Amino acid sequence: MVKATNKNEKFILRFLKTLSTGNLEKVRPLFHEEATWEVMSKGIPGEGTHVGRKGIIDDFLAPVRGLVERG
Numbered sequence: 001m002v003k004a005t006n007k008n009e010k011f012i013l014r015f016l017k018t019l020s021t022g023n024l025e026k027v028r029p030l031f032h033e034e035a036t037w038e039v040m041s042k043g044i045p046g047e048g049t050h051v052g053r054k055g056i057i058d059d060f061l062a063p064v065r066g067l068v069e070r071g
Contacts, residue, residue: 011030014030015027015030018030019061022065024057024061024062024065027057027061028053028057031052031053031056031057033052033053034051034052035051035052035053035056036049036050036051037049037050037055037056037060038050039060045063045064046060046063046064
């Protein structure tokens with residue numbers, strides 16, 4: 001088991017645990033409205049920059065999570 005030693009690590013562990021439930025509505029408030037998530041790889045689903053809760057959750061995580069769930 002991974003042990004968090006500071007507040008940033010605790011936040012990341014909480015984020016990953018919440019994300020693993022599949023309930024993206026519980027993940028949504030963990031992002032600032034102006035947060036940015038940039039996928040650096042090219043030619044993969046979700047590539048590019050995603051901004052804000054809508055961009056990150058609705059336009060990136062939800063579709064990519066759907067791909068992972070289908071296998």
